[in-house]
Amino acid sequence: MDFEDTKEEAEFRARARNFLQKNARPRTGKGMLYRAAQADEGILREALEWQTKKYEAGFAGITWPKEWGGQGGTAIQQVIYDQEEAQFSVPRGIYDIGLGMCIPTVCTWGSQDVRDRYAVKALRGEEVWCQLFSEPAGGSDLAALRTSAVRDGDDWIINGQKIWTSGAHYCQYGVIVTRSDFDAPKHKGLTYFFLDMRSPGVEVRGIKQISGASHFNEVFFDNVRIPDSQRLGKVGDGWKVSLTTLMNERYTIGGRAGVDVDEFVELARGIEIEDGPALRNAAIRERIADWYVASRGLKYSHFRTMTALSRGDTPGPESSIGKLVTGRKLQDMSAMALDLLEQGGVVTDPEVAPMAALFHQTLLTSPSSRIAGGSDEIMRNIIAERVLGMPPDMRVDKDVPFNKVPTGKG
Amino acid sequence: MNFDFSDDLKQLKDEARTFLEDKCPSSAVRKVLESDSTHDAALWREIGAMGWTGAAIPEDYGGAGLGHLGLCILAEELGRALAPVPFSSSIYYAAEAILAFGTDAQKKAWLPRLASGETIGTFALAEGPGKATPKRLRATFRNGVLTGEKLPVPDGESAAMTIVVAQTDRGLGLVIVDLASPGVTRAPIETFDPSRKHARLTFRDTPAELLGPPGDGERQLAAIEQRAAILLAFEQVGGAQRCLEMAKDYALERYAFGRPIGSFQAIKHKLADMYVAIELARSNAYYGAWALSKNAPQLALAAATARVSATEAFHFASKENIQVHGGMGYTWAFDCHLFYRRSKLLAVANGSARLWKDRLVTELENANAPA
Numbered sequence: 001m002d003f004e005d006t007k008e009e010a011e012f013r014a015r016a017r018n019f020l021q022k023n024a025r026p027r028t029g030k031g032m033l034y035r036a037a038q039a040d041e042g043i044l045r046e047a048l049e050w051q052t053k054k055y056e057a058g059f060a061g062i063t064w065p066k067e068w069g070g071q072g073g074t075a076i077q078q079v080i081y082d083q084e085e086a087q088f089s090v091p092r093g094i095y096d097i098g099l100g101m102c103i104p105t106v107c108t109w110g111s112q113d114v115r116d117r118y119a120v121k122a123l124r125g126e127e128v129w130c131q132l133f134s135e136p137a138g139g140s141d142l143a144a145l146r147t148s149a150v151r152d153g154d155d156w157i158i159n160g161q162k163i164w165t166s167g168a169h170y171c172q173y174g175v176i177v178t179r180s181d182f183d184a185p186k187h188k189g190l191t192y193f194f195l196d197m198r199s200p201g202v203e204v205r206g207i208k209q210i211s212g213a214s215h216f217n218e219v220f221f222d223n224v225r226i227p228d229s230q231r232l233g234k235v236g237d238g239w240k241v242s243l244t245t246l247m248n249e250r251y252t253i254g255g256r257a258g259v260d261v262d263e264f265v266e267l268a269r270g271i272e273i274e275d276g277p278a279l280r281n282a283a284i285r286e287r288i289a290d291w292y293v294a295s296r297g298l299k300y301s302h303f304r305t306m307t308a309l310s311r312g313d314t315p316g317p318e319s320s321i322g323k324l325v326t327g328r329k330l331q332d333m334s335a336m337a338l339d340l341l342e343q344g345g346v347v348t349d350p351e352v353a354p355m356a357a358l359f360h361q362t363l364l365t366s367p368s369s370r371i372a373g374g375s376d377e378i379m380r381n382i383i384a385e386r387v388l389g390m391p392p393d394m395r396v397d398k399d400v401p402f403n404k405v406p407t408g409k410g
Numbered sequence: 411m412n413f414d415f416s417d418d419l420k421q422l423k424d425e426a427r428t429f430l431e432d433k434c435p436s437s438a439v440r441k442v443l444e445s446d447s448t449h450d451a452a453l454w455r456e457i458g459a460m461g462w463t464g465a466a467i468p469e470d471y472g473g474a475g476l477g478h479l480g481l482c483i484l485a486e487e488l489g490r491a492l493a494p495v496p497f498s499s500s501i502y503y504a505a506e507a508i509l510a511f512g513t514d515a516q517k518k519a520w521l522p523r524l525a526s527g528e529t530i531g532t533f534a535l536a537e538g539p540g541k542a543t544p545k546r547l548r549a550t551f552r553n554g555v556l557t558g559e560k561l562p563v564p565d566g567e568s569a570a571m572t573i574v575v576a577q578t579d580r581g582l583g584l585v586i587v588d589l590a591s592p593g594v595t596r597a598p599i600e601t602f603d604p605s606r607k608h609a610r611l612t613f614r615d616t617p618a619e620l621l622g623p624p625g626d627g628e629r630q631l632a633a634i635e636q637r638a639a640i641l642l643a644f645e646q647v648g649g650a651q652r653c654l655e656m657a658k659d660y661a662l663e664r665y666a667f668g669r670p671i672g673s674f675q676a677i678k679h680k681l682a683d684m685y686v687a688i689e690l691a692r693s694n695a696y697y698g699a700w701a702l703s704k705n706a707p708q709l710a711l712a713a714a715t716a717r718v719s720a721t722e723a724f725h726f727a728s729k730e731n732i733q734v735h736g737g738m739g740y741t742w743a744f745d746c747h748l749f750y751r752r753s754k755l756l757a758v759a760n761g762s763a764r765l766w767k768d769r770l771v772t773e774l775e776n777a778n779a780p781a
């Protein structure tokens with residue numbers, strides 16, 4: 001048992017570190033996590049420059065096969081690169097969905113021509129992709145979606161609405177699941193495409209989040225034409241194709257960092273409560289220990305996953321718990337952080353609020369990590385059903401034609 | 411990155427599981443639970459014969475020299491089986507303490523006998539309810555003899571030797587006592603989990619011998635507790651895992667409202683939460699195993715982390731296992747209570763989670779104190 005890299009891994013790590021040291025600024029704690037409250041022009045340009053550099057140095061698409069324009073590397077190399085990159089302040093995030101979920105789906109299901117046209121452009125950062133899945137009528141229950149696709153010659157005509165589409169306002173392309181058959185049972189009548197977001201009839205409207213920022217959008221489709229050549233998978237096989245996207249989602253979202261125990265300890269050390277620094281208070285110490293144990297448990301679970309990857313094995317189910325544990329922890333930790341500040345906890349002015357209001361921001365952003373990419377409840381269902389073998393939920397919508405399935409208002 | 415047990419040790423784990431499923435079914439646990447016997451003597455003999463007791467004891471002292479990773483593996487399986495044997499007292503405490511602090515003569519005198527299982531050892535710290543702080547302890551070692559009362563002492567009736575934490579002229583210290591010596595009285599004491607027996611031990615001018623320098627007891631005690639915390643964490647993870655499996659099986663076979671109870675989300679989510687707690691605890695225990703096997707500088711923090719994580723996971727899994735079983739879970743006949751009892755026994759056996767949380771944060775403070 002050890003934490004050492006193999007010789008090849010160590011070489012790869014050294015190469016990654018060398019690249020990062022030459023091209024990126026080291027992480028300086030605090031603030032930097034939330035630099036990009038709004039994805040403005042400047043941020044997008046910086047992100048593009050960084051992504052292009054990464055591509056040119058061979059650190060984009062590390063695990064992608066060469067036929068996709070990737071490096072044909074191993075999963076462990078990706079993990080190593082991510083570990084190294086986490087020590088630096090780099091403009092990341094904008095490409096996560098496209099490179100993490102959309103393009104892998106496009107390349108898995110698309111022809112070599114399609115791969116050649118889109119994959120490298122996306123890897124270089126020149127084209128940004130979004131995921132047009134959720135709808136007002138279908139989030140957790142994605143297959144309840146109603147955006148329609150009707151065949152018209154060589155094209156399909158799309159009508160309907162998507163919602164919560166992250167980044168749609170700056171993306172050039174998107175992947176979309178639609179309903180092509182309303183008479184088939186819900187999972188059977190879906191068809192999957194990719195499309196140019198600049199197509200006539202696509203309208204993107206920002207949605208303001210509880211944090212005040214607008215990272216996600218409503219996207220309306222009014223007789224939007226998509227060529228049949230942009231269909232992925234067979235007509236009616238859209239659910240199967242969606243699963244490729246969703247499998248990748250759990251991995252993309254699971255590994256994201258945020259504030260953690262170190263930041264809380266720093267805060268608790270500096271804040272005076274009734275009996276001295278908060279860090280000396282027994283109740284606070286208990287909470288810190290709880291979060292530390294959760295945080296380390298995840299870290300070491302990640303090491304177990306890495307070990308499996310390093311041997312070329314498929315990671316065990318331990319990799320499915322990350323999002324569930326982190327979301328809760330972030331929310332509880334930021335709530336307790338504000339409690340320590342008592343009435344002053346309400347102040348978000350970064351000049352006054354400790355650590356440039358990092359915990360205030362986290363309090364407002366943390367609810368999203370318990371919803372996006374599969375809510376806590378859905379994640380528990382997944383663990384219970386796929387890992388522990390419990391029977392699936394009772395379904396009232398199975399084998400019923402979609403247009404006969406009961407729905408709520410609105 | 412190779413954060414896993416070797417194939418050899420995994421094989422040992424499989425063998426241990428098969429052996430214990432055969433020799434230590436819950437009926438064996440109940441036999442000790444429901445009688446006055448101090449432990450399952452036949453099982454203990456076999457465990458000794460297979461070299462488990464000597465797993466982490468160097469070959470020079472009669473052990474198998476498998477190292478602490480091997481001991482961790484065995485601990486998990488013993489915990490899973492709720493083995494009613496004095497393994498933790500004799501090995502995690504007595505043998506580990508002598509290994510860490512004994513003179514060569516003391517090691518030669520005791521380790522081979524502990525390694526073979528022929529002698530049962532234990533560790534006597536508590537003197538009644540409440541935390542055994544150095545100030546509160548009354549047992550005293552002076553002029554070569556020990557006087558005082560220890561309660562509860564795990565395996566106090568079956569042990570042939572014990573290590574006692576006592577006051578010395580220079581502060582807290584550890585002493586070794588041969589329990590055949592004069593002045594020793596022992597009496598069984600009723601406990602929450604009689605599958606692991608405890609006793610009241612009194613010493614009156616009992617000859618004893620220092621283990622390590624006098625006055626160093628607090629540091630020694632901390633070191634012993636840290637090492638035991640990691641080994642016990644494996645027992646706890648093993649027990650918790652078994653609870654999850656029991657709950658899972660029952661949820662599939664028990665029907666209510668025309669369907670398996672495992673199809674209700676309230677039950678599914680409970681099982682998922684058990685799974686998450688156990689995975690975290692397992693990973694933290696693995697890190698502890700690494701720190702223990704390397705005697706790493708991170709040992710104190712790793713021990714606290716493993717201890718807190720495993721204690722909470724076992725408590726959670728054992729109580730929710732009863733809940734999933736409904737009324738059946740509350741019966742003597744079902745095994746749920748065996749795990750529920752053991753989880754609490756282990757939770758208080760080596761310092762409560764509350765204490766270890768405080769220690770954990772102290773380690774964090776030390777690790778990144780501002781310059």
Ligand SMILES: Cc1cc2nc3c(=O)[nH]c(=O)nc-3n(C[C@H](O)[C@H](O)[C@H](O)COP(=O)(O)OP(=O)(O)OC[C@H]3O[C@@H](n4cnc5c(N)ncnc54)[C@H](O)[C@@H]3O)c2cc1C
Pocket residue numbers: 097130131132133134136138139140141163164165166167216368371372373374375376377378381393675
């Ligand atoms: C920040 C953010 C970014 C996002 N980005 C994108 C994106 O880029 N593209 C995209 O397509 N989508 C995106 N989403 C949408 C996201 O996938 C959905 O919000 C999510 O799947 C939940 O769906 P919903 O909002 O419809 O909630 P609902 O499904 O209506 O859920 C409401 C509540 O009911 C519970 N619930 C629902 N079904 C079950 C069940 N079977 N069992 C138990 N409880 C259940 C949920 O857990 C939740 O608590 C984003 C969401 C957020 C918050």
